[in-house]
Amino acid sequence: MVQEKLLTVNKLRTEFFQNKKTSVTAINEISFDIGKGEILGLVGESGCGKSVTSLSIMRLLNFTSGKVTKGEVIFDGKDLQKLSEKEMREIRGGKMSMIFQEPMSSLNPAMRIDKQMIEGIRLHTNLSKQEARERAAKILQQVGIPDPERVLKNYPHQLSGGMSQRVMIAMAMSCNPQLLIADEPTTALDVTIQAQILELMKKIQQEEGMSILLITHDLGVVAEMCTRVIVMYAGEIVEEAPVEVLFNNPTHPYTEGLIASVPKLGSGVKVLPSIPGSVPDLSMLPKGCRFAPRCKYATERCHNEEPDLFEVSEHQKCRCWLRDPHAGVPQEGKEEK
Amino acid sequence: MGTIVSVKNVSKIFPVGKNLFGKPDKFVHAVNDVSFDIQEGETFSVVGESGCGKSTTGRLIDHLLIPDSGEIWFEGKDISKLSENEMRPLRKDIQMIFQDPAGSLNPRMRVEDLVEEPLLIHTNLSKEERMKIVHELLETVGLSAKHAKRYPHEFSGGQKQRIGIARALTVRPKLIIADEPISALDVSIQAQVLNLLHELQQKFNLTYMFISHDLSVVEMISDRIAVMYLGFVVETAPKEMLYKNPSHPYTQALLSAVPIPDPGHQKERIILEGDIPSTINLPKGCPFAARCKMCKPECLETRPTPKEIEPGHIVSCHLFK
Numbered sequence: 001m002v003q004e005k006l007l008t009v010n011k012l013r014t015e016f017f018q019n020k021k022t023s024v025t026a027i028n029e030i031s032f033d034i035g036k037g038e039i040l041g042l043v044g045e046s047g048c049g050k051s052v053t054s055l056s057i058m059r060l061l062n063f064t065s066g067k068v069t070k071g072e073v074i075f076d077g078k079d080l081q082k083l084s085e086k087e088m089r090e091i092r093g094g095k096m097s098m099i100f101q102e103p104m105s106s107l108n109p110a111m112r113i114d115k116q117m118i119e120g121i122r123l124h125t126n127l128s129k130q131e132a133r134e135r136a137a138k139i140l141q142q143v144g145i146p147d148p149e150r151v152l153k154n155y156p157h158q159l160s161g162g163m164s165q166r167v168m169i170a171m172a173m174s175c176n177p178q179l180l181i182a183d184e185p186t187t188a189l190d191v192t193i194q195a196q197i198l199e200l201m202k203k204i205q206q207e208e209g210m211s212i213l214l215i216t217h218d219l220g221v222v223a224e225m226c227t228r229v230i231v232m233y234a235g236e237i238v239e240e241a242p243v244e245v246l247f248n249n250p251t252h253p254y255t256e257g258l259i260a261s262v263p264k265l266g267s268g269v270k271v272l273p274s275i276p277g278s279v280p281d282l283s284m285l286p287k288g289c290r291f292a293p294r295c296k297y298a299t300e301r302c303h304n305e306e307p308d309l310f311e312v313s314e315h316q317k318c319r320c321w322l323r324d325p326h327a328g329v330p331q332e333g334k335e336e337k
Numbered sequence: 338m339g340t341i342v343s344v345k346n347v348s349k350i351f352p353v354g355k356n357l358f359g360k361p362d363k364f365v366h367a368v369n370d371v372s373f374d375i376q377e378g379e380t381f382s383v384v385g386e387s388g389c390g391k392s393t394t395g396r397l398i399d400h401l402l403i404p405d406s407g408e409i410w411f412e413g414k415d416i417s418k419l420s421e422n423e424m425r426p427l428r429k430d431i432q433m434i435f436q437d438p439a440g441s442l443n444p445r446m447r448v449e450d451l452v453e454e455p456l457l458i459h460t461n462l463s464k465e466e467r468m469k470i471v472h473e474l475l476e477t478v479g480l481s482a483k484h485a486k487r488y489p490h491e492f493s494g495g496q497k498q499r500i501g502i503a504r505a506l507t508v509r510p511k512l513i514i515a516d517e518p519i520s521a522l523d524v525s526i527q528a529q530v531l532n533l534l535h536e537l538q539q540k541f542n543l544t545y546m547f548i549s550h551d552l553s554v555v556e557m558i559s560d561r562i563a564v565m566y567l568g569f570v571v572e573t574a575p576k577e578m579l580y581k582n583p584s585h586p587y588t589q590a591l592l593s594a595v596p597i598p599d600p601g602h603q604k605e606r607i608i609l610e611g612d613i614p615s616t617i618n619l620p621k622g623c624p625f626a627a628r629c630k631m632c633k634p635e636c637l638e639t640r641p642t643p644k645e646i647e648p649g650h651i652v653s654c655h656l657f658k
Contacts, residue, residue, distance in 0.1 A: 045523035160612045161387075190386035191550065192609045195594035199608055217524060220553075220596025243600045261528035262598050263553040266580060270557065271535060274528035278493045 006211050007057070007179055008033040012071035014049075014056045016064065024282045026052040028235045029071065034179065039205060039212045041226035041243070043219065043258075047279055049235040050215045054181045057213075058098055059088050076178065094124040097172035101184035103164035107156040114152035117171055124175040139170045144200055162193035166200070173204060180205075183215045198225060219262050223247060228315075231255050234280055234290040237309060241316040251318040253295045289321065297322060340410075341512055341544050342375040342398060347407030347417070349393055353617070366616045367393040369568040369624075370407070372643075375512070380538065380545040382555045384591070385565035388613060391548045394565070395514045398546065399431050400424050412511070429459040432505035436517035438497035442489040448475070448500055449485035455507045474503045477540075479533060495526035502533065506541065516548045531558060552595050556580055561649070564588045567624040568616055570643075574650040584652045587625045623655065631656060 010031050015023040027049040034040045044050050055061050056068050059080060073080040075096060080088065092098075100106045108116055117136040118129060127135065133152070140148035143166045156164055165185065172180055182201065186194040202225065205212055214225055222229055222243065229246045231239040231254065239252040250256045257275040277294040280286055286293050292302040301321050309319045349368040352361030368390040375381040383391045396402045398409055400416060409417040416427060432455075435441040442451055452471045456462060462470070472482045478499040489497055498518060505513055515534070519527040535558065537543060549555050555562060556576060563573045564585065572585040583589045590607040597604070609628050620626060626636040633655060641653045 045525060162612055190613075191552070191594040192386060192590060193612070194596075195606060195608055198596070199606075218596065219524070219598040223598045223600045223602070224596050247598065247600050258525060259598065261525050263528075263531075263557045264599070265553045265556060265592070265595055265597060271532050272528040272557065274532055275525040276529070278495055278526060279523070 004036045005033045006036045006038075006076065007213075008074040009053075009057065010072045010074065012053070012056060012073060013069050014052050014061065014066055015069050016066045018065070026066065026235055026282060027056065027232075030232075030235075030237050031071075032230055032237065032240065034211050034213060036178075036211060037205075037209045038228065039214055039226045041222040041229040042213060042215045042232065043217060043222055043229060044232035045217060045279055047234075047282070048232040050217075050232055051183055053232075054098065054183050054213065054215055058092060058096065058181065060092075090124070093120055093172075093177075094175045095177055096179045096181070097175070097177040098181040098183065099165070099168045099172050099185050101187050103161060103168045103188065104156065106168055107164060109156050111155075112152070113154055113156070113159075113167055117152070117167075117174060120171055121174050136170070136174065139174050140167070142204070143167075143170045143173070144196070145170075161189050162196060165189060165193075165197055169197070169200065169204070173208075176208065177210060179211045179213065181213045181215070184217070185214070186221065187216070187218070194221075201225070219247075219259060231258070234285065235282060236290060236319060237317075238291065238319045239317065240309075245313075245316055251312050251316065251323055252291075252320050253297050253322070254291050257294075289319075291320075339377050340374045341377045341412060342546070343408075343410040344371055344373050344394070344398065345408045345410070347371050347394075347397060347404045347409060349390075349397060349402060350405050363617050366568050366619050368397065368404075369619070371565075371568075371570050372407075373563050373570060373573055375544060375546060376561075377511075377544055378538075378542060379560040380547055380558050382547040382549060382559040382562045383565055384549055384552060384555050384562060386550060386591075386613060388567075388616065389565040390568040390616075391550075391565050392516055393568075395433070395516050395546060395548050398512075399433055399514055400428075401433075429455070429508035430511045432508065432510040432513050434498075434501050434505050434513060434515040434518045437521055438494060438501050439489065441501055442497060442504075444489055446488075447485070448480075448487055448489070448492075451489070451500060452503050452507055455504065459508045470507060471503075474506055477506070477537070478503045479529075493526075494522050495529060498522060498530055499533065502530075502537070506537065509541065510543070512544045512546065514546045514548070517550070518547075519554065520549070520551065527554070534558065552592060564591065567614065567619070569624050569653065571625065571654070572650075572652050573643075578647060578650045582647075582650070584646060584650070584657065585625075585654050586629050586631050586656075623653075 011029045013029050014027045015025050017023045042050050057073050114133060118132040121127060121132040121135055137148040140151055145151050145166055186197050216222060226243050228242050230237055233254050239255045250259055260273040261275060263272060275294055288304045289302045289307050292298040307319050307321045309317045310323045310325055312318050312323050347368060348370055351365040351367055353365055354363040356362035371394060383394060385391045397404050404417050408415050449471050453467050456467045475485060480499055519530050547558055559576050561575050562579050563570045566587050572588045583592050590609045593607045611628055614627055622637040622639055623641050626632045636655050641655045643651045643653045644657050645651050646657050
């Protein structure tokens, strides 16, 4: 299936500067693309650079000490890094919008919902206030809010967590974006509400045909939502694969460990296989492969040389020496388990 | 195996808001008429969504809160009406592990002092004896003696939680109440801490009351489970029965809402409509009636009473007569 590409991220590197000389590289030369109408999952643990990736794409790092120092982000044929702030503002919230983890803190607490929504809609369209309000009400209805008129008049604190996340989604959807970046959209919500929101996102995605970049740490959410998955570890992409392939045949030891360490409903195990150690500090990265100190297959080479992102098969890539196509010999380790 | 904790018809109400005369005029009914027993050596889990009263229940058992009605028995003694002074000797038998490991450790104390503190309060051991216990415990939870002189901020989340666990273990408690001990941790670290908890239970013959919102974690660790909704216990059952035969409509919906990390998995999903109602004005009938697909007229009128549908499996629902 050849898909038209909507967003291409090419060797993107973002650094956070402590002062002019010292910096921490939060994401290191990551490359991926999102096809039209695709839901791409971005998984990893805290500090692996998932959120920095989304902020770098959206160019929202200005308020931090972070800076994109290398690479390009091509969206709809344009390099976003080269756009002026004004042009970028047109894209943000227009063709590309974002929803965040904390719905409560992403809404302005001092503004009624209608004002916040109308503001966004009018920024990107030529609608009058009245028309924008009607559109807001219509979208709220679409995201499953039973009485939009009442919600429009409310302040954010009058809404529950699930309701505010619906409002956030409605706001993000209000200008028919081509790409929705959802950064842990359901992490702050309860399971039953999470199920509602995921169902809603899926429905909207199918109806509108937009693409979603879904950032999450929850492998269950990935399995249910995504078509393709990228796994990040310590600022790098370690594996990329279609969702079925990733879960049935993970090639990177980190992915393998991550999937094994999630308790599965109905599996009946008492003790889980776990990955020893913890995520390395980005300012003190180990030499060689970043996962090597925690990896049970690590060899001499892993501790000394950094592996590339090798192509395992047509759709699957993996950053591990075990998958080095030039090594020639089939690697032991996998069978030993 | 005897009963270590027995909770009998416990309710807890928190006042909110004030009327003209400064008297509270609204009440949050956090825990309503809750009853269950915890057996010695088992892991009893309480699951539910935010605001269902699971943490309040834990705090009531630990005597951090006093129930407004009902009784809490710990090892054959009603502790719900004890004064703070009378409770103190019992405190060492009941210890808590909290959700936020960073927030529950004093940032200005070294790890060894943090872990030693319970020993200072509850025992008359000498400094050397105390330090020996502290260092042994740090080893037990997967840290080493070299960590003892450090401050909490030098540790990762998982390590901080290990310190929290060591601290709870110093006085050899009989019951540990773990309130969402792994929800603030990363996936790969969660498994480490869960395995540690399991190991410690075997080693020290501990009883756990495990409070969580995550049904897949609960399935792994528990022997028996209580499902709470809106301050009520709606279903209590041994683990196998609950997962094989979830009987309360809420338990069914909750179980079906858990995302399964397997893309090939097909399942019937029950999507609940609406939000959890407020606990300020409790519904007159069944607490779940407003969101229940099976709701009948009587559900809106009368509150269901607990019924035992198979041995040890108790459901509060009008569907079961």
